[in-house]
Amino acid sequence: MAGYMPGEQPPPGSRVVKLNTNENPWGPPPEVLEAIRAKTMETLRLYPEPTARPVREAAARAYGVTPEQVLVGNGSDDLLTILLRTLLDPGEVFAAPEPTYTLYEPLTRIQGGRYVGIPWGEGLSLPVEALAAAGAKLTMVTRPNAPTGHVVPLEEVARLCRLCLPHGVVVLDEAYGDFAEDNGLPLLPAHPNLVVIRSFSKSLSLAGLRLGLGFMSRELAWEMHKVRDSYNVDQLAQAGAVAALENLGAVARVTARIKAERTRATEALTRRGFTVFPSQANFLLATIPAGRRDGRAWLDDLKGQGILVRYFGSDPRLADKLRITIGTPEEMELLFQAVDRLLADNGGSSPP
Numbered sequence: 001m002a003g004y005m006p007g008e009q010p011p012p013g014s015r016v017v018k019l020n021t022n023e024n025p026w027g028p029p030p031e032v033l034e035a036i037r038a039k040t041m042e043t044l045r046l047y048p049e050p051t052a053r054p055v056r057e058a059a060a061r062a063y064g065v066t067p068e069q070v071l072v073g074n075g076s077d078d079l080l081t082i083l084l085r086t087l088l089d090p091g092e093v094f095a096a097p098e099p100t101y102t103l104y105e106p107l108t109r110i111q112g113g114r115y116v117g118i119p120w121g122e123g124l125s126l127p128v129e130a131l132a133a134a135g136a137k138l139t140m141v142t143r144p145n146a147p148t149g150h151v152v153p154l155e156e157v158a159r160l161c162r163l164c165l166p167h168g169v170v171v172l173d174e175a176y177g178d179f180a181e182d183n184g185l186p187l188l189p190a191h192p193n194l195v196v197i198r199s200f201s202k203s204l205s206l207a208g209l210r211l212g213l214g215f216m217s218r219e220l221a222w223e224m225h226k227v228r229d230s231y232n233v234d235q236l237a238q239a240g241a242v243a244a245l246e247n248l249g250a251v252a253r254v255t256a257r258i259k260a261e262r263t264r265a266t267e268a269l270t271r272r273g274f275t276v277f278p279s280q281a282n283f284l285l286a287t288i289p290a291g292r293r294d295g296r297a298w299l300d301d302l303k304g305q306g307i308l309v310r311y312f313g314s315d316p317r318l319a320d321k322l323r324i325t326i327g328t329p330e331e332m333e334l335l336f337q338a339v340d341r342l343l344a345d346n347g348g349s350s351p352p
């Protein structure tokens with residue numbers, strides 16, 4: 001089988017502008033590191049709290065749910081694995097609108113499931129009827145979606161939940177939810193077959209700590225607890241997670257900065273001849289301008305200029321597009337300068 005291909009992670013200290021894996025350039029609140037430092041040899045000698053109870057309690061306070069509705073993962077990728085192992089029997093269908101996050105398909109195949117990708121509808125709308133007709137045990141809606149950055153209306157997600165009853169579970173992957181205008185948590189009480197998953201890797205700037213949160217009915221959470229690794233979230237991650245959840249105000253200030261930079265970058269790339277999808281995430285999907293360079297050449301030539309972006313050329317729908325993470329204003333300026341040099345070299349028109 002073809003495995004998942006993560007984005008490039010150059011060694012620490014490399015002099016590159018890293019806009020390829022949607023990390024957050026601003027770093028987590030300092031309280032996170034203080035909480036991790038407070039751990040001692042004596043505490044590390046012991047196993048962590050098996051169900052990550054302190055994290056579930058902090059998440060319940062932060063998001064207005066009960067601790068029994070929260071499942072904590074070693075990254076939200078771990079939650080995806082737990083969901084699949086809990087719910088998908090061999091031969092059963094996992095459905096998702098495409099293009100989307102490329103990890104879902106290998107995870108489904110590992111579980112012996114059948115992956116069904118259904119193209120997004122007109123204007124990237126949610127293909128509700130086609131998804132429901134797939135007869136899936138698990139239907140994934142990534143919101144905001146990767147790599148397009150778009151969101152579908154929550155009413156459509158609610159309609160999908162109703163159509164997937166009684167046997168299908170709908171999962172909202174909200175890895176980028178904090179950068180969007182709204183989110184699916186308010187749908188949970190009325191939709192027992194809905195699961196919402198969040199990641200600490202993007203908005204909370206903790207990709208290296210590996211943390212994810214799942215929100216669902218207490219009954220579903222109970223089944224998932226039976227399936228996950230007994231100690232799937234280590235002590236350092238639990239301590240850091242609690243501190244992060246107690247400092248969400250600092251996170252909100254950082255996401256506001258990224259959203260402002262997203263608007264600026266959309267304008268700057270559009271002026272340079274790219275077509276940019278409206279994004280509610282911390283990245284942009286940009287169609288490259290016509291010229292002698294194809295998508296792969298843009299990727300390579302930007303890398304030659306010290307700028308890493310992401311390219312999904314094996315999907316023909318994405319072959320003329322680059323996915324660009326929103327970095328600091330300084331990093332984005334370096335990107336625009338590199339683009340200008342390449343455009344000049346293209347024999348193409350220079351930006352005004």
Ligand SMILES: *Cc1c(COP(=O)(O)O)cnc(C)c1O
Nearest residue numbers: 075076077101146175199201212
């Ligand atoms: C980044 C990402 C994840 C994984 O997040 P981790 O918490 O780092 O495992 C899951 N889903 C989508 C759509 C993502 O972009």
